[in-house]
Amino acid sequence: MPVYLVMLGAPGAGKGTQAEIISEELGLPHISSGDLFREHIKNKTELGLLASEIINRGQLVPDDVTIAMIRDRLARKDCANGAVLDGFPRTPAQAQALDSILAEFNGKVDLVPYIKVEDEVLIERLTGRWTCRENGHIFHQIYNPPKQAGICDFDGSELYQRDDDKRETVIERIQVYLQQTAPLIEYYKKSGVLVEVDGDHPIEKVTENLMAVLPNR
Numbered sequence: 001m002p003v004y005l006v007m008l009g010a011p012g013a014g015k016g017t018q019a020e021i022i023s024e025e026l027g028l029p030h031i032s033s034g035d036l037f038r039e040h041i042k043n044k045t046e047l048g049l050l051a052s053e054i055i056n057r058g059q060l061v062p063d064d065v066t067i068a069m070i071r072d073r074l075a076r077k078d079c080a081n082g083a084v085l086d087g088f089p090r091t092p093a094q095a096q097a098l099d100s101i102l103a104e105f106n107g108k109v110d111l112v113p114y115i116k117v118e119d120e121v122l123i124e125r126l127t128g129r130w131t132c133r134e135n136g137h138i139f140h141q142i143y144n145p146p147k148q149a150g151i152c153d154f155d156g157s158e159l160y161q162r163d164d165d166k167r168e169t170v171i172e173r174i175q176v177y178l179q180q181t182a183p184l185i186e187y188y189k190k191s192g193v194l195v196e197v198d199g200d201h202p203i204e205k206v207t208e209n210l211m212a213v214l215p216n217r
């Protein structure tokens with residue numbers, strides 16, 4: 001049976017950073033809705049044009065197109081054994097849609113690591129983030145600096161600061177998270193799959209705590 005994990009947490013909590021590490025550990029693809037949208041924006045697709053303006057305002061892309069994009073991604077061959085989802089679902093409607101999609105693939109949401117971090121920390125993390133142009137690898141100017149400034153350690157591509165990592169947009173994203181995504185904590189608590197992980201530690205320590213709750217490999 002396939003295994004599906006959903007990384008939950010506020011913008012900047014470390015979902016992407018940890019998903020990158022544990023997806024490798026579990027041998028499952030890392031599926032980030034934000035990365036998929038940024039790919040569409042880069043390729044100037046119709047969805048990219050729609051998403052770009054919404055993302056730069058810190059709002060959420062409409063459920064219907066987001067759900068369709070994730071369904072397509074999960075139907076690909078590399079997801080046959082499951083996936084680590086990051087940034088999806090983000091609304092109760094998306095969570096319900098995910099349950100139906102996974103049921104089609106004879107799966108379910110098996111574990112939801114909820115990375116918990118105080119709001120003040122989030123702003124500092126996001127305004128100091130540097131992202132790799134080619135593959136979305138994540139760095140931080142203080143907490144996880146690249147070996148060479150402006151260059152990705154993994155693929156040598158350029159590092160850039162996301163447009164939505166400006167302070168005003170970050171504040172809006174946190175508000176949107178609290179209103180629309182935080183209710184999912186209760187949703188997954190009720191179904192018994194939520195595990196809370198304290199995200200207010202150095203990256204390696206958070207990884208260690210996450211590993212301790214992962215399904216047996």
Ligand code: AP5
Pocket residue numbers: 009010011012013014015016017018033034035037054055056058059060061062066086087088089090094125126128129130138139140141143144164173199200201202203204206
């Ligand atoms: P998305 O790309 O998903 O952004 P997000 O949820 O706002 O989350 P982030 O990527 O900002 O944070 P993260 O938790 O991944 O943190 P990271 O590991 O990078 O979405 C962008 C936009 O797309 C949304 O605003 C929305 O418009 C749209 N969208 C996406 N999905 C959608 C959906 N399902 N529905 C509708 N719209 C959707 O870490 C952050 C920084 O902190 C990095 O610099 C990192 O190096 C550093 N760091 C990480 N961990 C630690 C640590 N333990 N200690 C110190 N520093 C750390």
Ligand code: MG
Pocket residue numbers: 015016017032034086087
């Ligand atoms: Mg991310």
